[in-house]
Amino acid sequence: GAVVSQHPSWVICKSGTSVKIECRSLDFQATTMFWYRQFPKQSLMLMATSNEGSKATYEQGVEKDKFLINHASLTLSTLTVTSAHPEDSSFYICSASGRHLNYGYTFGSGTRLTVV
Amino acid sequence: TQLLEQSPQFLSIQEGENLTVYCNSSSVFSSLQWYRQEPGEGPVLLVTVVTGGEVKKLKRLTFQFGDARKDSSLHITAAQPGDTGLYLCAGARNSGAGSYQLTFGKGTKLSVIP
Numbered sequence: 143g144a145v146v147s148q149h150p151s152w153v154i155c156k157s158g159t160s161v162k163i164e165c166r167s168l169d170f171q172a173t174t175m176f177w178y179r180q181f182p183k184q185s186l187m188l189m190a191t192s193n194e195g196s197k198a199t200y201e202q203g204v205e206k207d208k209f210l211i212n213h214a215s216l217t218l219s220t221l222t223v224t225s226a227h228p229e230d231s232s233f234y235i236c237s238a239s240g241r242h243l244n245y246g247y248t249f250g251s252g253t254r255l256t257v258v
Numbered sequence: 259t260q261l262l263e264q265s266p267q268f269l270s271i272q273e274g275e276n277l278t279v280y281c282n283s284s285s286v287f288s289s290l291q292w293y294r295q296e297p298g299e300g301p302v303l304l305v306t307v308v309t310g311g312e313v314k315k316l317k318r319l320t321f322q323f324g325d326a327r328k329d330s331s332l333h334i335t336a337a338q339p340g341d342t343g344l345y346l347c348a349g350a351r352n353s354g355a356g357s358y359q360l361t362f363g364k365g366t367k368l369s370v371i372p
Binding site: 178 | 360
């Protein structure tokens with residue numbers, strides 16, 4: 143089956159530093175990747191949609207200069223949280239969609255970010 | 259923004275009881291998906307319903323898509339402690355480039371007490 147690998151699983155960083163989260167499709171080509179944020183006891187909120195080789199489309203209220211998304215290849219997308227602050231602490235999840243999956247979705251296992 | 263209203267938000271029942279989770283919207287979706295999410299993990303797809311009126315069964319779970327493709331329900335019969343988890347519905351809409359964007363409901367946290 144389709145597998146999406148997300149790393150790291152959890153990260154603690156100091157306020158003001160940047161953190162990069164990777165999302166890889168292991169056995170299929172992900173033409174589109176989605177990045178979500180999930181706060182405790184809440185549902186997933188879409189942050190941005192990225193198509194391979196083009197700029198990401200950000201949802202309203204999501205700062206594109208703070209949450210940098212790169213989707214340079216069909217198997218890798220990265221989310222960089224720049225100048226992280228405690229309010230950025232959350233659970234970040236990626237999902238990938240591709241022709242191989244008949245444009246269905248597979249989710250990564252998530253990254254727990256804690257900014258101290 | 260296409261919103262999905264999911265209810266109930268919390269549900270605590272005894273083992274063996276039946277339950278239904280509802281997902282409603284004023285908008286039409288191309289398809290609707292149900293996921294189950296464990297703490298600290300990503301959502302895992304349970305089922306996708308595409309056709310209005312469609313009913314799918316997965317062991318003790320029955321999923322139904324409304325005729326107008328605006329609402330869906332998840333029914334669990336004879337719930338077991340292993341069914342405990344967060345259940346999420348998600349509606350799909352075309353986002354271009356041959357892919358679809360998901361809008362998630364707020365989730366239903368189910369606890370099945372032995």
